[in-house]
Amino acid sequence: MANRVLAGVLCGGLLAGALDIVYAFVLTAMRSGSPLRMLQSIASGVLGPEAYQGGLPTALLGLALHLAILVVAAWIYLLAAQRAPTMQRHYVACGALFGVLVYLFMNFVVLPLSAVPFKLGYTPRVIVQGFVSHAILVGLPIAWCLRRFALRPAKAVAAV
Secondary structure, three states: HHHHHHHHHHHHHHHHHHHHHHHHHHHHHOOOOHHHHHHHHHHHHHHHHHHHHHHHHHHHHHHHHHHHHHHHHHHHHHHHHOOHHHHOOHHHHHHHHHHHHHHHHHHHHHHOOOOOOOOOOHHHHHHHHHHHOOOOOOHHHHHHHHHOOOOOOOOOOOOO
């Protein structure tokens, strides 16, 4: 069972991380940015403005941080779902909601406390786009992989 749990957490976190980073690359390219610089911006959360001077190594650090954050998110979802049978039965809705919660936590708790050298603006369009993308590209893959590998759907209790 431990191997299945590990497989679920890694599958969910890494799949969500890959989908989310590809989405970020597309958005960055649409704004004439580079994937290298975008990954360095992730690393700037730890390194501050110096991340932009580090070349490929800081970009790889940014990628590793991104993937690690989403593996931890998958682990958190697993812990919650093990205690809440509703999350196992309704994994699509709960996964989507979890993705939105990840977006809110990262943008309104983690980023303000980090060393990023830039200020983010949140228009209604940006927030809706973040909610939708994280629901689909982060929450759903995590919930699906955990259900597939690590969680057994809770049995419905018959009414007496």
